[in-house]
Amino acid sequence: MREYVVNLFEFARTGMIAEGDVPVQELPRMLTEVPAAVPVTERSTVVFHWRAQGFERSEHRADGGMAVRQYLRLAVAGDMWLECQRCMTPYRHPMATETVFEVVRDEAQADACLADDTLPEAIVGSANFDLIELVEEELLLALPLVPKHEVCPEVHVSLVTGPDGQAEPAEEDVQDKPSPFAALAALKRVPSDEGK
Ligand SMILES: [Zn+2]
Incomplete structure (x- = not known):
C-alpha cells in the first residue's frame, strides 16, 4: 500500500x-x-x-x-x-x-x-x-500538447554546418592548402631537371 x-x-x-x-x-x-x-x-x-x-x-x-x-x-x-x-x-x-x-x-x-x-x-x-x-x-x-522551449538555445548555424547545410568535415580546408610535402618534392625535382 x-x-x-x-x-x-x-x-x-x-x-x-x-x-x-x-x-x-x-x-x-x-x-x-x-x-x-x-x-x-x-x-x-x-x-x-x-x-x-x-x-x-x-x-x-x-x-x-x-x-x-x-x-x-x-x-x-x-x-x-x-x-x-x-x-x-x-x-x-x-x-x-x-x-x-x-x-x-x-x-x-x-x-x-x-x-x-x-x-x-x-x-x-x-x-x-x-x-x-x-x-x-x-x-x-x-502536460503541454506541444512542448517547446520558451526560447530555444541559440545555435550558430554557420559554425556547425557548411554552405550546403551539412556538417563540415574538419580536414576540408587543410586539403585546399598545398601539402608541405608536395612543396618539398617540387624543390627536390628542380636539380634533377637541370641535370638533363
Ligand atoms: Zn527548443
Whole structure:
C-alpha cells in the first residue's frame, strides 16, 4: 500500500492537509513521457511537490435547503523533462497545477457534476483513496500538447554546418592548402631537371 492512501471523506470532513515530494520514477505514466535521451541520473532529479487539503462547505441546494459538500484542493509543482518540438532537444518544463475537486460518493454524482459547467470537477471518494494517483493524473492532464522551449538555445548555424547545410568535415580546408610535402618534392625535382 502506498504511503498516501487516505479515507477521502474523512480527509475532507476533518480539514486535513497532506503534502510531500514524489519522484517521477514512482509515477509510471509520467516516466514514459521523459525523453529517452535524458540520462537516468538526470531523471532522478525530477521530483514533484504536492499539497492536498480537504475541506467542507455548507451550500444552498436548488430546493432551498442546505447541503454539506466536501472538497479537495490539490496543488502539484515541479520541473519535468520533455522534448522540445521545435529543436528536438530535452529541456526542463516547469509545471504547476492547482485544482479544487468536489468529493462525491459515486460515479452517478460525478457524471452530474461533469454535465454542469458551473460545478467544480468531481472525484469519487473512497476509504482507500490514493492521493499520489491523483497527483499523477493532474500532471498528465497538465502536460503541454506541444512542448517547446520558451526560447530555444541559440545555435550558430554557420559554425556547425557548411554552405550546403551539412556538417563540415574538419580536414576540408587543410586539403585546399598545398601539402608541405608536395612543396618539398617540387624543390627536390628542380636539380634533377637541370641535370638533363
Ligand atoms: Zn527548443
